[in-house]
C-alpha cells in the first residue's frame with residue numbers, strides 16, 4: 001500500500017496516494033482544472049498545452065506547475081484560481097485562440113477566461129490545430145505511428161513523414177476523433193475515405209451492410225495473424241448466438 | 252643562443268585556423284627543416300599545434316616556450332624572422348602593443364594578466380592530440396588520486412570545492428553527484444554536455460579542442476563517484492574539430508589503459524562514446540539532450556522527476572557541462588579547498604567567457620568568479636572599439652539579458668545578475684556600443700528562438716511568435732501604445748508556465764531591455780524614432796560635409812551604390828538608393844556619417 005497524504009486544494013482537504021498526479025486528485029474531489037493535451041485514454045501526458053497550470057506551495061515556497069503531470073510527493077497547498085493563475089491561464093488561452101483562429105472551441109474558451117488586452121495579437125491564418133499532440137498519441141497507441149510532430153519552433157506541426165501519404169496509416173480516424181479542435185480533415189464518399197492525403201476503400205458488413213471502417217483499418221484491428229472479418233461486430237455476435245441456438249436445438 | 256628545448260606553440264584553434272594558422276605552422280616547420288634545426292639532436296626544437304590561446308582577434312598567435320615570447324597576427328611569410336628570433340631580438344612588429352607600450356611576454360599583456368586559468372590551463376599550451384603532453388603537465392593525476400578514494404570521498408572533495416554547474420544553471424556539482432550515487436539502479440550514465448548552442452559562444456568548443464583529456468578525465472572521475480560504467484559526450488553538430496580531438500583523445504586513453512575494462516589497472520571500468528548533436532539550440536536542454544541520445548526527437552519533457560533519478564534510458568544519469576567536467580581533474584589533484592580559494596562566497600572558482608562584439612580584444616578568457624563586467628570589458632578587453640560609448644553587454648545568450656552601464660560594477664557570478672533579471676549564463680558575452688538598438692537586439696534573440704526552440708509547448712512557441720510580431724512592428728514603425736505592457740504579460744507567462752528552461756528564460760532579452768532601455772522602446776513606439784540609428788524603416792543617413800575627408804571608405808562599403816564623390820571630395824548619399832543598412836557609418840573613421848529620424 002502506498003503512503004497516503006493530505007493536501008489542500010483551493011481550501012478543500014483532499015487525501016491522495018503519494019505520487020498521484022495533482023489533476024487526478026483535484027478532479028476526484030470535484031475541483032475543476034481545464035485540460036487540453038491530457039486524455040484518460042493514455043497513461044503518458046505530453047504536458048504541452050500548459051492550460052492546466054496551478055500554483056503549489058510546498059515548505060513555504062510557491063511555484064507554478066502543470067497539474068496533469070505534477071506528482072504529489074509531500075504535503076502542499078494548491079491554488080487553482082489565484083490571480084497569477086487566472087492571468088497566466090488567460091494569456092495561454094489567448095495565445096491558443098490566436099494560434100487556432102478557426103477553432104470555435106478555442107474562441108469560446110478564450111471568451112470564458114474573461115480577460116482583455118489581446119486584440120493586438122496576430123492570428124495564424126486558417127489554423128485549427130493547437131498542437132496538443134493527442135492525435136499522435138492516439139495513432140502511436142494503435143501501433144500505426146503514421147503521424148508525428150515535425151519541424152520545430154514556430155513551424156512545428158503534425159504531419160506524415162515529409163507530408164507524403166503514409167504507408168502506415170490505415171484510415172481509422174482515431175486521430176480525427178480524438179482531436180479537441182476538429183483540426184484533422186477527412187472526406188468520405190460512398191465507397192472511399194481520404195485522410196492525410198491517402199485514399200482508402202471503405203469496408204461494409206456482408207450481413208447488415210453497415211460501415212466497418214476502411215479495408216486497412218479492419219485488417220489492422222484484426223491483428224496480423226488473424227483472418228480479416230467480413231461482418232461487423234454486432235453481426236458476428238448475432239451469428240454466433242444463432243449458431244449456438246442451432247446447436248442446442250438439435251441436441 | 253638556443254639552449255636545449257624550445258617549443259614553438261602555434262595556436263591552431265578554430266579562430267586562428269580561420270586566419271591561416273595551419274599555413275603559419277607549416278611555414279615555421281619548413282624553416283626549421285631548412286636550417287637543420289628540427290633534426291639537431293643536441294637541440295629540441297619543435298612546432299606544437301595548440302588549442303585556442305585566447306586572444307583570437309589578434310591571431311594567429313605564436314608563442315615560444317620556455318622563453319615566453321608571444322607573437323600576434325602572424326603570417327606564413329613571417330616564418331623566417333620568427334625562427335631568427337629563436338636566438339636574439341624578438342620580431343618587434345609581431346609583438347602586442349597597447350597605448351604605446353610593447354609587450355613581449357604573455358602575462359604582461361593586460362588581456363592575460365588578470366586571468367586565472369584552471370579549465371584553460373593547458374589550452375593553448377599543449378598539443379591536444381598528444382596525451383603525453385597532458386600527462387606531463389599533471390594530467391590524470393587527479394584520476395590517480397580518485398582511484399585511491401571511495402566514491403563518498405571523491406564527492407566530498409567536489410562538494411568542498413563549491414563547484415557549481417557552468418552550463419548556466421549553477422547547480423552544485425557535488426550535490427548532483429551525491430544524489431545520483433544514492434540510487435542503486437544500474438546501469439548509470441555520465442553525460443557531457445558539449446552542445447554549446449548560444450550564438451557567439453565558443454568556451455566549450457575551445458576547451459574540447461584544446462584540452463580534450465581534461466574533459467575525459469573529469470568524466471572518468473565523475474563515473475567513479477556515481478558508479479557509472481558508460482558515458483556519452485554529446486557534441487554540437489557544427490563542432491567537427493572538437494569531435495575529432497575528443498575522439499582521438501578517447502582512442503589514446505583506451506590505448507593507455509585509462510579507459511576500458513580496467514581504468515589504470517584498477518577493477519573499475521568505463522566506456523566513452525560521442526553522440527553528434529541534434530542541431531538545435533534546444534538540444535542542449537538536459538531532457539531534450541537525453542531524448543536525442545536515445546534516438547528520439549530532441550524535445551524536453553516535464554522534469555518533475557529529475558534525470559539524476561531517471562535520465563538516459565530511464566536510468567540515473569549525471570549530465571554535466573564541458574567546463575564543469577574540465578574543472579574536476581584540478582579539484583581532485585589539488586584538493587577542493589584549493590579550488591575554493593578563488594571566487595566569491597557562493598560562486599567558487601573560475602569562469603570561462605567568450606567575449607565578442609564591440610570590444611577591442613575579443614577572445615576566450617578565464618577569470619575568478621566575481622570579477623566585474625567593467626574589468627572584463629575595459630581591463631581585459633581593452634575597452635570599446637574606437638573608444639565609442641559603451642551601451643550594453645549581453646550575457647548568457649538567448650536566455651540571458653542586456654546589462655547597462657550602471658550595472659558594470661556588479662560581480663559576475665551565478666546569483667548577482669539574476670537579481671537584476673539577467674544572468675551570467677554559460678559564458679557568452681556580446682559587448683554593444685551606442686550604435687546598437689536594444690529593441691532590435693531583443694527581436695534578434697526572439698527570432699533566433701522562434702527557430703531554435705522545439706515548439707512543443709504553448710507559452711514558448713506561441714509567446715515567441717507573438718513577441719516576434721510585436722517587436723518587428725515596433726522596429727518598423729508600427730508599434731502601438733500598450734505594446735510594452737503586452738510584451739511583459741506574455742513574458743511573465745512564458746517565465747512561469749513554459750515546459751522547459753528555454754521557454755522560461757526566453758523572455759529575458761525582452762524583459763531586460765524593457766527594464767533598462769524602456770526609453771528606447773518608447774522612442775520607437777511614440778516618436779517612430781530609432782535613437783541608435785539602426786532600424787532601417789525609421790532611420791535615414793547623411794554625410795556631414797564638415798567631417799567628411801573624402802577617404803572613400805563609405806562608398807566602397809555601400810552595397811547599394813548610393814554614395815557618390817571622388818577621392819578627397821565630400822561624399823553624398825542618394826536617399827533614393829540608400830537602403831539604410833548602416834555599412835557606411837561602420838566604415839567611416841571620421842564620424843562623418845550621421846543618422847536622423849526618417850520622416851514618415
Ligand SMILES: Cc1cc2nc3c(=O)[nH]c(=O)nc-3n(C[C@H](O)[C@H](O)[C@H](O)COP(=O)(O)O)c2cc1C
Pocket residue numbers: 415416417418419420421422424444445446447448449532533534535536537538570571572573575576677751752753
Ligand atoms: C535551452 C537550453 C540550452 C542549453 N544548452 C546547454 C549547452 O549547450 N551546454 C550545457 O552545458 N548546458 C546547456 N544547458 C543547461 C543544461 O540543461 C544542464 O543544466 C547542464 O548541462 C548541466 O550541467 P552543469 O550542471 O555542469 O552545468 C541548456 C539549457 C537549456 C534550457
Ligand code: SF4
Pocket residue numbers: 138139144145146147168169170171172173174175176195196
Ligand atoms: S487515421 Fe491514420 S493517422 Fe489517423 S490514427 Fe488512424 S492510422 Fe493514425
Ligand code: SF4
Pocket residue numbers: 128129130131132133134135136158175178179180181182183184
Ligand atoms: S490535430 Fe488536433 S489532436 Fe492533433 S495536435 Fe492538432 S489539435 Fe491536437
Ligand code: SF4
Pocket residue numbers: 533550551704705706707708709711712749750751752753754755
Ligand atoms: S519551453 Fe520551448 S523549447 Fe521548452 S518545451 Fe516548450 S516549446 Fe519546447
Ligand code: SF4
Pocket residue numbers: 792805808809810811812813814824828829830831832833834835836
Ligand atoms: S546606409 Fe547602407 S545603403 Fe545607405 S548609404 Fe550607407 S552603406 Fe549605402
Ligand code: FES
Pocket residue numbers: 034035036037038046047048049050051052053066067068069
Ligand atoms: S493538460 Fe496539462 S499541460 Fe496540457
Ligand code: FES
Pocket residue numbers: 262263264265266267268302303304305306307308310311312614615
Ligand atoms: S583560436 Fe587562436 S587565439 Fe583563439
